[in-house]
Amino acid sequence: MTHAVRRREEAARALGWQANGSMLLARDAEGAAALEAQAAGLRGRGVETHLMTAAQAVAQEPSLCVPQDGAALALPSDVQVDGRSAAAALLQQCRVRDAQPAPTHSPRASSLPGPA
Numbered sequence: 001m002t003h004a005v006r007r008r009e010e011a012a013r014a015l016g017w018q019a020n021g022s023m024l025l026a027r028d029a030e031g032a033a034a035l036e037a038q039a040a041g042l043r044g045r046g047v048e049t050h051l052m053t054a055a056q057a058v059a060q061e062p063s064l065c066v067p068q069d070g071a072a073l074a075l076p077s078d079v080q081v082d083g084r085s086a087a088a089a090l091l092q093q094c095r096v097r098d099a100q101p102a103p104t105h106s107p108r109a110s111s112l113p114g115p116a
Helices: 003-015 029-044 054-060 083-096
Strands: 022-026 050-053 071-075
Touching (some): 003 083, 022 029, 050 054
Antiparallel strands (some): 022 071
């Protein structure tokens, strides 16, 4: 295993990288039409998509509750990272490089004027 491959695998573990796909759900006919449009756009960019009827989605994932006029869009090549792991890894790299993260502001402590 090369050094670059080993570093990439270590980074993926640190970020909580999960290559397990995702499924988007639509609860009505309007949402189903939006999923169809999204699927077409993604396919145009080379992303593998599987548009399913509500019955097909429930057959694949029995715990789903998709109304009859709903639909699902499976994206088998989608990946996710664990947000907390990613934030911790980024902060660690800032510390290693002696960089300072940008300050954060909570809505309550913000200096921006609020609603009157």
